[in-house]
Amino acid sequence: xxxxxxxxxxxxxxxxxxxxxxxxxxxxxxxxxxxxxxxxxxxxxxxxxxxxxxxxxxxxxxxxxxxxxxxxxxxxxxxxxxxxxxxxxxxxxxxxxxxxxxxxxxxx
Amino acid sequence: xxxxxxxxxxxxxxxxxxxxxxxxxxxxxxxxxxxxxxxxxxxxxxxxxxxxxxxxxxxxxxxxxxxxxxxxxxxxxxxxxxxxxxxxxxxxxxxxxxxxxxxxxxxxxxxxxxxxxx
Numbered sequence: 486x487x488x489x490x491x492x493x494x495x496x497x498x499x500x501x502x503x504x505x506x507x508x509x510x511x512x513x514x515x516x517x518x519x520x521x522x523x524x525x526x527x528x529x530x531x532x533x534x535x536x537x538x539x540x541x542x543x544x545x546x547x548x549x550x551x552x553x554x555x556x557x558x559x560x561x562x563x564x565x566x567x568x569x570x571x572x573x574x575x576x577x578x579x580x581x582x583x584x585x586x587x588x589x590x591x592x593x
Numbered sequence: 594x595x596x597x598x599x600x601x602x603x604x605x606x607x608x609x610x611x612x613x614x615x616x617x618x619x620x621x622x623x624x625x626x627x628x629x630x631x632x633x634x635x636x637x638x639x640x641x642x643x644x645x646x647x648x649x650x651x652x653x654x655x656x657x658x659x660x661x662x663x664x665x666x667x668x669x670x671x672x673x674x675x676x677x678x679x680x681x682x683x684x685x686x687x688x689x690x691x692x693x694x695x696x697x698x699x700x701x702x703x704x705x706x707x708x709x710x711x
Contacts, residue, residue: 519697523638529701534697535696576697581654582628586637
């Protein structure tokens with residue numbers, strides 16, 4: 486199975502900062518990666534699919550990039566409501582749709 | 594509105610069984626593959642099982658193979674997860690999620706908590 490390794494596991498940044506989260510696949514997955522946001526006590530919500538496509542209704546400060554094995558989720562200007570845990574997910578069309586370990590983002 | 598609602602969670606003793614349900618509304622359920630994803634307390638997300646839109650194929654994470662069974666009733670717009678031989682490590686919030694192209698989840702339920710404890 487393909488493994489997804491996220492880093493860092495947590496970070497602390499100030500409002501307005503640019504934040505980058507990375508995800509590395511154990512083998513090439515083309516652009517088949519998705520990103521989710523999960524706020525405490527809530528279900529995850531889809532942010533980005535297919536590496537860089539923004540899900541409808543998601544603020545444009547979120548963006549995704551990468552291909553092959555290395556991918557990033559970027560928040561261009563961190564807002565208080567972005568305090569959450571972010572997960573990458575293998576989006577290849579075969580089970581299991583493995584998740585990364587998560588990155589907890591907090592506001593300084 | 595478009596939503597998924599899980600039910601059936603609770604406290605169960607090790608070795609016992611439990612059935613979760615996921616009721617869909619606001620969209621054509623039979624057109625979508627569906628998944629169960631779980632999250633142990635304080636931990637990350639773990640994919641559990643997938644069922645194709647018509648129920649013809651099913652897939653499981655290795656740790657639940659032979660113990661969990663995913664199914665669906667498209668006439669009732671409902672998906673199920675029958676869990677048997679439950680273990681402490683199955684304790685988690687169980688989410689159902691709607692599949693898009695077998696590639697990502699665009700809709701999640703609110704989750705139902707399963708606690709396996711004596």
